[in-house]
Every structure is written in structure tokens, then in C-alpha cells.
Amino acid sequence: MPHTYEGPADITLSATLMGIAPxxxxxxxxxxxxxxxxxxxxxxxxxxxxxxPENANTVRLVLPSGKVLGGSIxxxxxxxPTGWLTFNVETIEGLPG
Numbered sequence: 094m095p096h097t098y099e100g101p102a103d104i105t106l107s108a109t110l111m112g113i114a115p116x117x118x119x120x121x122x123x124x125x126x127x128x129x130x131x132x133x134x135x136x137x138x139x140x141x142x143x144x145x146p147e148n149a150n151t152v153r154l155v156l157p158s159g160k161v162l163g164g165s166i167x168x169x170x171x172x173x174p175t176g177w178l179t180f181n182v183e184t185i186e187g188l189p190g
Contacts, residue, residue, distance in 0.1 A: 098127040103155040104139070108146040116146040125154070133182045135162065141171045152180050161186035
């Protein structure tokens with residue numbers, strides 16, 4: 094399923110490690126660009142100052158339409174004023190029936 098979007102999103106980055114309570118940080122109204130990066134993989138570009146817990150390994154995005162995407166983070170980097178990450182799409186909610 095293709096995933097393409099540019100605009101604001103509410104983003105929760107989480108660090109979920111065995112034996113430790115999950116750490117989640119929610120950032121609201123963050124400008125993002127989403128692109129398909131393979132089967133069930135999305136690349137997300139975001140401002141470099143996006144808050145994240147150390148060792149973040151999952152992401153959840155809520156778009157203004159109510160669509161929710163989320164999954165395990167594969168790769169990511171901060172490159173100047175922006176950052177990017179790729180994640181496996183494991184959660185999709187809010188799609189038209």
C-alpha cells in the first residue's frame with residue numbers, strides 16, 4: 094500500500110526495551126513528509142529538533158485525517174536541519190472502509 098503525505102502530524106516516538114517501562118515522547122503538529130520506501134516501509138522526514146527518547150525503536154503518527162501509521166523503526170539519521178527515519182508499517186487505522 095503506498096503511503097505519501099506532506100503536512101502536520103502528531104508523532105509519538107517510543108523506546109520499548111525488555112524489563113524496562115516504555116518511554117514515550119509525543120510531539121504535536123510536526124511538519125513531516127512521508128514516502129513509500131518499499132513494501133510496508135515508510136520513510137519519514139522531520140525537523141531535526143524532534144524530541145525522542147534514547148534508543149527509540151517505535152513510531153506512531155496521527156494525521157489530521159485521523160489516519161494512524163505506526164511500527165518498528167529500521168534506520169534513521171539527523172542530516173543538518175532535518176532528520177529521517179524508515180519504519181515498518183505494522184499499524185494502520187482510520188482508513189476509509
